[in-house]
Amino acid sequence: ETGVTQSPTHLIKTRGQQVTLRCSSQSGHNTVSWYQQALGQGPQFIFQYYREEENGRGNFPPRFSGLQFPNYSSELNVNALELDDSALYLCASSLGLAPQETQYFGPGTRLLVL
Amino acid sequence: SQKIEQNSEALNIQEGKTATLTCNYTNYSPAYLQWYRQDPGRGPVFLLLIRENEKEKRKERLKVTFDTTLKQSLFHITASQPADSATYLCALFTGGGNKLTFGTGTQLKVEL
Numbered sequence: 001e002t003g004v005t006q007s008p009t010h011l012i013k014t015r016g017q018q019v020t021l022r023c024s025s026q027s028g029h030n031t032v033s034w035y036q037q038a039l040g041q042g043p044q045f046i047f048q049y050y051r052e053e054e055n056g057r058g059n060f061p062p063r064f065s066g067l068q069f070p071n072y073s074s075e076l077n078v079n080a081l082e083l084d085d086s087a088l089y090l091c092a093s094s095l096g097l098a099p100q101e102t103q104y105f106g107p108g109t110r111l112l113v114l
Numbered sequence: 115s116q117k118i119e120q121n122s123e124a125l126n127i128q129e130g131k132t133a134t135l136t137c138n139y140t141n142y143s144p145a146y147l148q149w150y151r152q153d154p155g156r157g158p159v160f161l162l163l164i165r166e167n168e169k170e171k172r173k174e175r176l177k178v179t180f181d182t183t184l185k186q187s188l189f190h191i192t193a194s195q196p197a198d199s200a201t202y203l204c205a206l207f208t209g210g211g212n213k214l215t216f217g218t219g220t221q222l223k224v225e226l
Contacts, residue, residue: 004157033213042118042203042216043158056213090157099146099207103214105157 003027004093004106012112013081021076021109025093031055032074033103034066037088049074050097086113116141118217120204126223127194135189135220137204142215144206147180149189152201152219161202162189194224 003026013019025032031050035043045058049068063079072093078085088110092103119138127133137147145166150158164171164180164187171178177190191198201221205214 031212035214035216040218042205042218043214045213045215048213058213088155092157094212097212099212100163101212102160102163103212105159108155108157110155 004091004104006089006091006106006109008109009107010110010112012114014114015081015083017081017113018077018079019081019111021078021089021091021111023074023076023091023093023106025072025074025091026104029093029095029104030072031094031097031101032068032072033092033094034074034076035090035092036060036085037090037108039087043090046076055097081113083113086111116208116215118142118204118206118215120202120217121220122218124221124223126225129195129224129226131194133191133194133198133222133224135202135204135222137187137189137217139185139206139217142185142206142208143182144208146207147178147187148205148207148214149176149178149187150203150205150216152203158203191222194222196224196226199223 005024033048034046037043047057068074088108092105094101094103149161152158179188201219203219205216208215
């Protein structure tokens with residue numbers, strides 16, 4: 001186990017709804033990254049937070065937004081859900097931004113949009 | 115366009131043999147490359163990081179090579195075991211911070 005937890009584990013929503021996913025980073029880690037993994041694909045980078053500030057964003061529309069709290073836990077919010085948003089959402093925490101810092105992934109939240 | 119390609123077909127090998135997985139990339143010049151293992155329904159687990167100035171890196175039964183001229187990394191598991199069965203992902207650092215871009219992964223199945 002990596003010490004990174006995510007909630008909920010599974011979620012079913014309908015098109016047009018909004019969802020909030022949560023991530024608790026490993027103790028002492030100040031950097032959280034969010035990834036979307038569709039079935040049979042590798043994870044795709046959504047955005048990253050470092051010390052409560054967004055530090056880079058992937059090719060995702062503005063209806064994907066996030067937040068990092070003073071304790072470095074993080075939220076991913078998705079508005080106006082679409083069927084294609086169905087995926088495994090992963091968060092990863094690390095101790096800083098350097099590439100040498102190992103990223104520890106949580107177990108993910110499986111989102112199904114009907 | 116930028117691409118990271120891994121064998122999309124599953125790799126089936128016999129226990130005890132060496133598994134070799136390939137990661138090819140185009141239009142990137144990564145300074146670092148990583149390999150991860152992912153089991154069904156779980157998050158990826160970091161295995162190895164290799165730098166552009168390192169030709170080879172080893173960790174127990176794992177070996178990674180990184181050829182920046184060929185734009186290719188090879189991932190080897192020696193003396194493979196059924197417990198090694200999983201999907202293996204390669205990932206490059208492609209932007210500021212430690213943002214990762216992943217390949218699609220190769221599923222490895224080690225049979226008795």
